[in-house]
Amino acid sequence: VQTCALPIFRQTPRRSLGTRSLGVAMDVSQFDFDLPRDRIAVRPARPRDSARMLEVNDAALTDLSVMDLPRLLRANDVLVFNDTRVLPARLKGRRVADRGTASVEITLNRAEQPGRWSAFARPAKRLQVGDRVQFDGVSAEVVERREAGEVLFTFAGADAALFAALEAAGEIPLPPYMGRDADEADRTDYQTMFARVPGAVAAPTAALHFTPRLLDALEAAGVRRTFVTLHVGAGTFLPVTADSTEAHHMHKEWGEVPEAAADAINAARRAGGRVVAVGTTALRMVESASDAAGILRAFRGDTDLFITPGYRFKAVDLLLTNFHLPRSTLFMLVSAFTGLDRMQRAYAHARDTGYRFYSYGDATLLHRAAA
Numbered sequence: 001v002q003t004c005a006l007p008i009f010r011q012t013p014r015r016s017l018g019t020r021s022l023g024v025a026m027d028v029s030q031f032d033f034d035l036p037r038d039r040i041a042v043r044p045a046r047p048r049d050s051a052r053m054l055e056v057n058d059a060a061l062t063d064l065s066v067m068d069l070p071r072l073l074r075a076n077d078v079l080v081f082n083d084t085r086v087l088p089a090r091l092k093g094r095r096v097a098d099r100g101t102a103s104v105e106i107t108l109n110r111a112e113q114p115g116r117w118s119a120f121a122r123p124a125k126r127l128q129v130g131d132r133v134q135f136d137g138v139s140a141e142v143v144e145r146r147e148a149g150e151v152l153f154t155f156a157g158a159d160a161a162l163f164a165a166l167e168a169a170g171e172i173p174l175p176p177y178m179g180r181d182a183d184e185a186d187r188t189d190y191q192t193m194f195a196r197v198p199g200a201v202a203a204p205t206a207a208l209h210f211t212p213r214l215l216d217a218l219e220a221a222g223v224r225r226t227f228v229t230l231h232v233g234a235g236t237f238l239p240v241t242a243d244s245t246e247a248h249h250m251h252k253e254w255g256e257v258p259e260a261a262a263d264a265i266n267a268a269r270r271a272g273g274r275v276v277a278v279g280t281t282a283l284r285m286v287e288s289a290s291d292a293a294g295i296l297r298a299f300r301g302d303t304d305l306f307i308t309p310g311y312r313f314k315a316v317d318l319l320l321t322n323f324h325l326p327r328s329t330l331f332m333l334v335s336a337f338t339g340l341d342r343m344q345r346a347y348a349h350a351r352d353t354g355y356r357f358y359s360y361g362d363a364t365l366l367h368r369a370a371a
Helices: 066-072 158-169 205-209 212-220 259-270 280-288 329-338 340-351
Strands: 052-057 060-065 078-082 085-087 090-097 098-113 116-122 134-135 138-146 150-155 197-200 225-229 254-257 276-278 299-303 318-322 363-367
Touching: 052 066, 060 280, 060 340, 066 212, 078 259, 078 280, 078 329, 090 158, 098 150, 098 254, 098 276, 098 363, 138 158, 150 158, 197 225, 197 254, 205 318, 225 280, 254 280, 259 276, 276 280, 280 299, 280 318, 280 329, 318 329, 329 363
Parallel strands: 052 363, 078 225, 078 276, 085 197, 276 318
Antiparallel strands: 052 060, 090 098, 090 134, 098 116, 116 150, 134 138, 138 150, 225 254, 254 299, 318 363
């Protein structure tokens, strides 16, 4: 396990991103679908680049492999990866209070200032403001209780003590739908080969498919690559409980588009190349940092951009992504990108032909629907 460096997302944002989708209000039930339990992947494909890939282009659905990417992309296309690194962000502890002790488990969500983190607690009802929770190697005080089981903690010893505790006793926070606890293999499996900037509590899973062999083939084809950062929060697994997309409150996540990435994307567009976002997190950062003409500027700060059908994409041309949960903000995003009817057909085809779904599952290569 690599030592966690202090994440850079504590720095003061230079500017803030737009907070709402420009899409139309829609009934959340339109983004529902059925999926048998045995279609949910609980381990990744081995090797990673052997995963299947469904290309969705206009009315066509084409069954491929991730290793087909080099022949599908063109010279001067640019792949945009998210270089966030997943923290072992799940900690088990005990509440210490006058009314007695009780076991609790938390999953860190995001840092709000040094030593102060929001987290999702189970069961949150056991915690009250002022309670102290003792974890292995660090203690924390409850500062605030929020909606949906979210709790704000102040950690004794600030981040140095917290990060030491994570390294000693933290667990990789696998998505709950896997139905199992993380093990030693997940410390490697649930990190992309690009993981560099610690701060995420969920992996940018589309990039899990990449290997040195695949990168070599893409480079030989003239495909470029660049990196942005978005620290994926635990809120990515929260269900959309509102009846309408308009009523959903999107969670905030910290991200950065470095000047080098903005320049690389702008240069690719000028050269006639396409912008290929590897994952919804990379797409959100590129779109959020783009102006109306699709020109990117460097950015560092929070985003809660919520993309639903009707949103006008400014810069991203193709999206490589995994299969997403029903009624989720991510399935709404891909439906905005390629079309809701088309995505429902694609997911039905994938379900019926044995594709593996979700974080450790197979991939889709989505072409942006015509405006």
